[in-house]
Amino acid sequence: MDTLIYIFRAAGIVAWPLFASSIAAVALIIERLAFWFRVNKRQRRVVREVLNLYRDNPDSALKKLQVNADLPLARIFLEALELDSPNIEEFRLALESGAQAEIPILKRFNTIFDTIISLSPLFGLLGTVLGLITTFGSLKLGEA
Numbered sequence: 001m002d003t004l005i006y007i008f009r010a011a012g013i014v015a016w017p018l019f020a021s022s023i024a025a026v027a028l029i030i031e032r033l034a035f036w037f038r039v040n041k042r043q044r045r046v047v048r049e050v051l052n053l054y055r056d057n058p059d060s061a062l063k064k065l066q067v068n069a070d071l072p073l074a075r076i077f078l079e080a081l082e083l084d085s086p087n088i089e090e091f092r093l094a095l096e097s098g099a100q101a102e103i104p105i106l107k108r109f110n111t112i113f114d115t116i117i118s119l120s121p122l123f124g125l126l127g128t129v130l131g132l133i134t135t136f137g138s139l140k141l142g143e144a
Contacts, residue, residue, distance in 0.1 A: 012134075014127035021116045021123075028109045035108075043071050050077065072102045 008015050046068045054061040062081055068074045079098030080091050 012127060012130055014123050018123050021120060025116050028112060039071060043073050046071060047073055076102060
């Protein structure tokens with residue numbers, strides 16, 4: 001613990017935003033990994049079951065999708081399957097609009113990751129410059 005405190009004191013003020021952004025990045029990475037693991041684990045099985053059910057009983061396939069509406073692909077399929085007698089173009093447009101509606105959910109926290117990726121090297125550079133200023137400021141040139 002003393003070593004960590006020493007490192008942060010030696011690193012200066014710039015270490016704190018870098019530390020905070022690292023903690024935030026790790027937390028968001030864990031959240032995204034959990035989200036994608038949960039989605040991929042269930043989504044393949046549900047889609048396979050729905051496609052098999054749809055051949056024999058479209059109503060039960062629709063109910064299965066409604067039960068699993070927390071999955072992105074289920075919501076996309078629901079968007080298209082809930083249309084009354086759509087033609088091919090309407091069906092395609094419904095699938096596309098459903099997919100477009102899911103993109104923000106799938107890309108959640110990307111702006112935070114982009115911000116951390118952009119600012120971290122700048123904080124590192126700022127720390128280097130502040131360290132050089134401190135080092136040159138402590139040199140006693142010209143004094144006897």
